[in-house]
Amino acid sequence: MKHFIKRNKLPCTVIAAIMLVLVFAGCAQRPHEAKLSMPDSVYMKAGSEITAKTFDSLRNSLLKAINEKGIEEAITFCNLNAALLTQSYADTFFIKRTALHYRNTNNQPDSLELSVLEDMTTEMQMKEMLPGSRIVRDREAIHYFKPIIMQGMCLSCHGKRGEQISATTAAQINRLYPSDKAVNFREGDLRGMWHIIFKKTAL
């Protein structure tokens, strides 16, 4: 009897080993499933690095365009460049900007974005401090949100019409974005937010 049990232990161990290999092989084919179990801090770090890099390149390109071609030309450039930026990462994750008061109607917030933007606005009013970044998980994706705060250099295109925004700039904005809502901001205001979607199928 003892001998019988011993002889049957081997196939059991082999089966268990094969099952383990299969489980790991499955993970290797679908690494996103393994990765999606990572804690929020991983997505916070990735999100923060991606937005910092994107913001830097957007800001530098914008400054260069303003210096070389002037504000009116920079508006056209900013428009094209923003669209290009959102596409360049589309195979791994999707990055976009949105705002309650948006300029490009493509940047209009969806229902999830709207609730996060409203939360950030309330947080800023209640605590009188900058709202933090956050992660929201749903069935399809992991969402990273980071507030975008108005700086001095943004005023010439998002400040007060007739004061910081010149008449010619206002006319150019109006021509490209007839239903523009992204004006009358002050330095330090919540301008909008970054939204990175880490898609389950893409990771």
Ligand code: HEC
């Ligand atoms: C030269 C003019 C110009 C300057 C300066 C500028 N922007 Fe914009 N901004 C635009 C235009 C044009 C768009 C619309 C881009 C598009 O079509 O996607 C835009 C869009 C945005 C959006 C996306 C949401 C929306 O309203 O459509 C955010 C957020 C934003 N700008 C923030 C900023 C911040 C922050 C700064 C300063 C660091 C800044 N902008 C400086 C012209 C400008």
